[in-house]
Each structure stands twice: as C-alpha cells, then as structure tokens.
Amino acid sequence: MAAVQRRGLPRISSEIPSNKPAYLGLTSLAHPVYFIFPLTYMIRLAIQKSGRLSEDSLNLIRECGISFQTSSYRLKTEATNFPLEILYLRDDDIPGYVQDGVADLGIVGQNVLVEAGMPALELEPLGFSKCRLSLAVPRAAGYDSVQDLQGKNIATSYPQILGDYLAERGVKANLHTISGSVEIAPSIGLAEAICDIVSSGSTLLGNGLREVETVFRSEAVLIANQNMSAEKREILEQLQFRMQAVRRARRNKYILLNAPTASLDAVKALLPGIKSPTVTPLAEEGWVSVQSVVNEDDFWHITGQLKAVGAEGILVLPIEKMIA
Numbered sequence: 001m002a003a004v005q006r007r008g009l010p011r012i013s014s015e016i017p018s019n020k021p022a023y024l025g026l027t028s029l030a031h032p033v034y035f036i037f038p039l040t041y042m043i044r045l046a047i048q049k050s051g052r053l054s055e056d057s058l059n060l061i062r063e064c065g066i067s068f069q070t071s072s073y074r075l076k077t078e079a080t081n082f083p084l085e086i087l088y089l090r091d092d093d094i095p096g097y098v099q100d101g102v103a104d105l106g107i108v109g110q111n112v113l114v115e116a117g118m119p120a121l122e123l124e125p126l127g128f129s130k131c132r133l134s135l136a137v138p139r140a141a142g143y144d145s146v147q148d149l150q151g152k153n154i155a156t157s158y159p160q161i162l163g164d165y166l167a168e169r170g171v172k173a174n175l176h177t178i179s180g181s182v183e184i185a186p187s188i189g190l191a192e193a194i195c196d197i198v199s200s201g202s203t204l205l206g207n208g209l210r211e212v213e214t215v216f217r218s219e220a221v222l223i224a225n226q227n228m229s230a231e232k233r234e235i236l237e238q239l240q241f242r243m244q245a246v247r248r249a250r251r252n253k254y255i256l257l258n259a260p261t262a263s264l265d266a267v268k269a270l271l272p273g274i275k276s277p278t279v280t281p282l283a284e285e286g287w288v289s290v291q292s293v294v295n296e297d298d299f300w301h302i303t304g305q306l307k308a309v310g311a312e313g314i315l316v317l318p319i320e321k322m323i324a
C-alpha cells in the first residue's frame with residue numbers, strides 16, 4: 001500500500017519507516033498500518049526528588065526558559081516548551097540510571113558521582129551545592145598530619161573516595177561505612193575520626209569535632225549517558241547552551257556609572273567588559289557614562305577602586321542571560 005497523506009492527519013503507511021519513529025495502529029492484525037508522526041525526540045533528565053539539590057536544579061531548568069508542572073507526589077514531568085522529561089529520583093540512584101541509559105542526563109553532586117565510581121559521566125559543573133568532604137577529629141584530640149590516622153577507626157559514608165585518599169598517602173585505617181549521622185560516631189565510641197560532607201562547618205562544631213583535612217571538593221554537575229543518539233545530542237547541545245548562558249549571567253553583573261572624562265582610562269582599565277565598555281558623553285561637559293559587565297567575585301573590590309578614581313552614581317543590575 002502506498003503512503004497516503006491526508007490533510008491534518010498523520011501520514012499512513014503499511015511499511016515501517018527505517019528512519020522515523022512510527023506508532024502501530026491496529027486496524028487489522030493481518031494488515032497493520034503505521035501512523036507516521038513527525039520526529040519528536042525527547043531527552044530525559046534525572047534530578048533529586050527532595051533534598052539539597054532539588055530546588056537549585058529546578059531553578060536552573062526554569063531559568064533556561066523551560067516550563068513544566070511540579071508537584072511533590074509526581075515521579076516525572078514533561079516540559080511544555082522544550083523536548084525534556086524530568087525524572088525525580090534519590091540522588092544516589094542518579095549516576096546508575098544515567099550510566100544505564102534509563103535517563104539521558106542527570107544533576108548530582110560530584111561526591112555521589114565519584115563515590116559511585118562513574119566520574120566519566122561528568123559533562124560540566126553547575127556552580128551550586130558547593131561543599132567539601134573532610135576528615136574531622138574530636139576537638140580535644142591531638143592531630144598533626146594525616147599519618148596520625150594510621151590504624152585508626154574512621155566513620156564515613158564515602159569509603160571509596162576516602163580509601164583512595166588514604167591509600168595515596170600510605171595510610172591504612174579501618175573504615176566504618178555508615179549512611180547517616182556520621183558526626184556522632186566519635187562520641188558513641190564507634191570511631192576516632194570521621195569523614196563527612198561539610199558546608200558551613202556548624203554540624204562539626206555542634207558535635208565537638210574539628211575539621212583537619214579536605215579530602216574532596218564537590219559541587220553539582222550535569223552528567224550524561226555516553227551512548228546518546230545524534231538526535232538527543234542535538235537537544236543536549238541546546239540545553240547546555242542555555243545552561244551556560246544562565247551560569248555566565250549569574251556570575252556577572254551589569255554596571256553603569258558616571259565618571260569624569262579625565263578618569264576614563266583608569267575606569268576602562270578597571271572595567272574591561274566583554275569586549276570593551278560602552279562609553280557615552282553626558283550632557284554635562286567633562287563627564288561620561290560608562291556601561292560594562294563585572295564579575296561578581298571582583299565586584300566589591302572594583303567598586304571601591306572606581307570610587308577612588310572619581311566614579312559616581314554607580315548602578316549595578318542583575319543580568320538575566322549572557323550569551324558568549
């Protein structure tokens with residue numbers, strides 16, 4: 001049967017097309033008919049269902065201009081304006097699901113990724129959920145170097161990362177793997193030291209512990225299955241382009257100021273901008289308005305220097321997206 005195209009309806013064919021997705025319409029088992037829909041590929045992104053990564057992951061997707069519905073009991077949701085499906089999972093399960101191709105992409109902490117032994121899945125850092133995996137000992141205990149942990153009991157949820165760290169330094173210790181409340185291990189006599197995630201340090205402090213070594217630094221990363229189809233790779237490229245624009249915008253601020261023309265060279269040297277700053281004359285003679293972009297980390301330092309060379313009326317604005 002030749003393919004038939006009817007206005008407003010999918011094309012109908014009795015042959016399975018080799019290069020297009022087709023859906024089987026069971027009009028007759030003897031003579032199956034395939035409805036051929038346009039190419040509609042979709043990429044699947046796994047994020048943490050509920051925890052420290054969840055909100056930032058959802059915000060990043062939203063800031064990429066992708067709309068979707070959320071609700072606390074849903075396990076997956078489909079974006080309405082981008083070929084993306086979001087799966088909500090426990091963070092520990094995300095690397096395995098991405099490795100196996102159940103999800104194409106994932107957002108997870110590097111600590112979980114490396115502990116799972118799958119660092120090769122990492123595509124790019126995302127700049128949030130920054131933390132460190134640290135060794136800590138009771139405040140009153142003496143500590144000079146990691147060699148002091150030779151033969152000691154250490155409680156941790158990260159035996160792989162810690163094991164590698166100690167082995168590289170020739171330290172043999174007894175690692176006790178526990179999945180939560182690691183910080184209480186010394187006070188209940190389970191271990192002489194712990195190795196756990198630290199962010200502000202207040203949990204260690206509250207449990208009478210002292211941070212002595214940073215074993216690993218971590219942040220949220222985008223991970224990807226390594227055998228994605230060309231079509232999915234194309235969608236991934238679009239998503240990465242948007243994520244990078246969002247991240248660049250978050251790291252930078254738009255700055256506007258007035259400066260005496262005589263100070264312009266000094267101001268330009270402080271504000272190189274993306275290419276060079278935009279300079280326009282003010283109505284008042286001898287003054288210019290300067291617009292540029294400044295890195296958030298340098299912002300306060302540069303503002304002080306700008307004031308010192310005569311800049312006035314400094315305005316700083318957030319940037320929504322920044323395309324390289």
Ligand code: PRT
Nearest residue numbers: 051052053090091092109129131197198199200201202203
């Ligand atoms: O339920 P699910 O398995 O999905 O989540 P989870 O409970 O295993 O993980 P979750 O939500 O606690 O953390 C997810 C990820 O956030 C981690 O894998 C890290 O990559 C990152 N992250 C960032 C942190 C922290 N900061 C953090 N502070 N993960 C844990 N903590 C804990 C830490 O274990 C300790 O108990 O917070 C305490 C220390 O915090 P401070 O601020 O007192 O130092």
Ligand code: ZN
Nearest residue numbers: 090091092093
């Ligand atoms: Zn977890």
